[in-house]
Amino acid sequence: DADVTQTPRNRITKTGKRIMLECSQTKGHDRMYWYRQDPGLGLRLIYYSFDVKDINKGEISDGYSVSRQAQAKFSLSLESAIPNQTALYFCATSDYPGGAGANVLTFGAGSRLTVL
């Protein structure tokens, strides 16, 4: 089994629908992230969570919400999907680095969302 599992892998939906993308991890990491990938733009951070009680907005959080149901689970919701939210979404995790360590991310395989 993958360390970071995303479901669904592919989803096609219509404008105005509510969509939830789910992420679960077996790494035992405290930190979890949702990124969005668009061609030519790289990855942009939507939300991140450092533990179950800690949720923070990233650089492009408008139109999205998240829920950290447990240390291992972090879901991303689009309350009312719109076409410009068509993208590849990645969940990632990292351990608290401490000291001179760095945040090294472990990524899921991605969830491709198409909003018609």
Place this chain on the structure above:
Amino acid sequence: AQSVTQLDSQVPVFEEAPVELRCNYSSSVSVYLFWYVQYPNQGLQLLLKYLSGSTLVKGINGFEAEFNKSQTSFHLRKPSVHISDTAEYFCAVSGSNDYKLSFGAGTTVTVRA
């Protein structure tokens, strides 16, 4: 805040030829630098990272990168590529006291026989 510029969006290269992917960052503070690779239909995985110490960093699959503080660059190189190196490569930066990565736009490497 840090930002990353990957100077080439597409790099076609023949098998067994060398390749260099260019990355420049902008930051006024100490940084950590990373290269991630994304193979088709997969998530990103870490190729290598620079935290401190030697400016030449070796990673997986024969890749290496050199940190150049004066030029604020972190270029990725491989002396001889294989077909299996066809992928998208992302440079990323974070502050040494920061929690998040800023990614470049990516460079698509296509290796041809």
